[in-house]
Amino acid sequence: xxxxxxxxxxxxxxxxxxxxxxxxxxxxxxxxxxxxxxxxxxxxxxxxxxxxxxxxxxxxxxxxxxxxxxxxxxxxxxxxxxxxxxxxxxxxxxxxxxxxxxxxxxxxxxxxxxxxxxxxxxxxxxxxxxxxxxxxxxxxxxxxxxxxxxx
Amino acid sequence: xxxxxxxxxxxxxxxxxxxxxxxxxxxxxxxxxxxxxxxxxxxxxxxxxxxxxxxxxxxxxxxxxxxxxxxxxxxxxxxxxxxxxxxxxxxxxxxxxxxxxxxxxxxxxxxxxxxxxxxxxxxxxxxxxxxxxxxxxxxxxxxxxxxxxxxxxxxxxxxxxxxxxxxxxxxxxxxxxxxxxxxxxxxxxxxxxxxxxxxxxxxxxxxxxxxxxxxxxxxxxxxxxxxxxxxxxxxxxxxxxxxxxxxxxxxxxxxxxxxxxxxxxxxxxxxxxxxxxxxxxxxxxxxxxxxxxxxxxxxxxxxxxxxxxxxxxxxxxxxxxxxxxxxxxxxxxxxxx
Numbered sequence: 001x002x003x004x005x006x007x008x009x010x011x012x013x014x015x016x017x018x019x020x021x022x023x024x025x026x027x028x029x030x031x032x033x034x035x036x037x038x039x040x041x042x043x044x045x046x047x048x049x050x051x052x053x054x055x056x057x058x059x060x061x062x063x064x065x066x067x068x069x070x071x072x073x074x075x076x077x078x079x080x081x082x083x084x085x086x087x088x089x090x091x092x093x094x095x096x097x098x099x100x101x102x103x104x105x106x107x108x109x110x111x112x113x114x115x116x117x118x119x120x121x122x123x124x125x126x127x128x129x130x131x132x133x134x135x136x137x138x139x140x141x142x143x144x145x146x147x148x149x150x151x
Numbered sequence: 152x153x154x155x156x157x158x159x160x161x162x163x164x165x166x167x168x169x170x171x172x173x174x175x176x177x178x179x180x181x182x183x184x185x186x187x188x189x190x191x192x193x194x195x196x197x198x199x200x201x202x203x204x205x206x207x208x209x210x211x212x213x214x215x216x217x218x219x220x221x222x223x224x225x226x227x228x229x230x231x232x233x234x235x236x237x238x239x240x241x242x243x244x245x246x247x248x249x250x251x252x253x254x255x256x257x258x259x260x261x262x263x264x265x266x267x268x269x270x271x272x273x274x275x276x277x278x279x280x281x282x283x284x285x286x287x288x289x290x291x292x293x294x295x296x297x298x299x300x301x302x303x304x305x306x307x308x309x310x311x312x313x314x315x316x317x318x319x320x321x322x323x324x325x326x327x328x329x330x331x332x333x334x335x336x337x338x339x340x341x342x343x344x345x346x347x348x349x350x351x352x353x354x355x356x357x358x359x360x361x362x363x364x365x366x367x368x369x370x371x372x373x374x375x376x377x378x379x380x381x382x383x384x385x386x387x388x389x390x391x392x393x394x395x396x397x398x399x400x401x402x403x404x405x406x407x408x409x410x411x412x413x414x415x416x417x418x419x420x421x422x423x424x425x426x427x428x429x430x431x432x433x434x435x436x437x438x439x440x441x442x443x444x445x446x447x448x449x450x451x452x453x454x455x456x457x458x459x460x461x462x463x464x465x466x467x468x469x470x471x472x473x474x475x476x477x478x479x480x481x482x483x484x485x486x487x488x
Binding site: 014 | 210
């Protein structure tokens, strides 16, 4: 009697398993066909580091306070600043480099930035792989260029 | 139902007339038609195997909510020809210590074994190469060559792992051959004939299918057949996740592809026999032999549902459960029929 019960139980379990898998067979595949379909990245996702420009003046928002340079835990940011020629006590970055290969995408530079609406930002661009490590060091021009595509 | 039988008969008569008008002896005509039929069977077999590889990849993917191959052609239909071309171009290595003739012949033997069995398999009404009066016995005996080939492959590789793998597979196939044959005998008892055509014509109507008279026999046959063609839950010869491979570990390139190919033709064969013996063969509703693919689908469904059994479980299940059950089925059939 026990054997019959065990056999019936086994058959029930086999059928239960088959029912479960067949339900999945007729459900939709959840794979994204990557290069054709893409994720919509979450708003606060942190990707590549960029510099933002003021949309009105077209100049960099950066005031060269070097807060980001000091706070960066991996020292991925280097900056050389210069005084503004108008004589006011203003500074602007002459050279600005971010090594995206060293960057750990922690977002501290963005957090610490004193400029309104942030001069340095981590945008949701995540496809920036290149063939050499040197290409990962973004200079000011490149950082600005990418930053222009984002708000 | 497609009347392919008439078409083939017309072609046969037309060829005969041409040969007669050219004054060629009848022997050459027979040889020519035999070759032609062999080529057609080979073509159907290869096409079915290729289709099934693609089908299995798609089905398995959708069981896991994936897409499977999508890049080569519409839903990846060209994946298999592409893989085939890759396998042909691949380097075909033979181990230095291998027993070369045996190593070379093994994939041919496994392929020929499944090819030979197709002689007695009715594809449709009148679409059978030779209706031998011992049809099912012939199929069962010819498919046994698979074991020989697996042992040859394991032994010929001269590698301890492949020898062990070969013995493991041979033990499994021989063990499950016994309940398989016994479950087939139930049908033979009912129809009083070993001929495949007679077995099919005995189940003219859906309600006279043998599966209603032999439900237990059908289940035993299906279980043993799944074990016979080395598919999950009985795929211990291959066991991708645990072992690298069994008997075919030293094979590469086209020789490996032959084993792979034979695996799928054996699947077609086993499911074709299941449909012929239990599910009315070509008498299926609408089209002939579409039931084959239903059975194949069910076997694939098994593969992507059930976990693999252990070797000791496999042997215990085969000898201690399936074999007595098959005997019981045979005795009951003998008493009732």
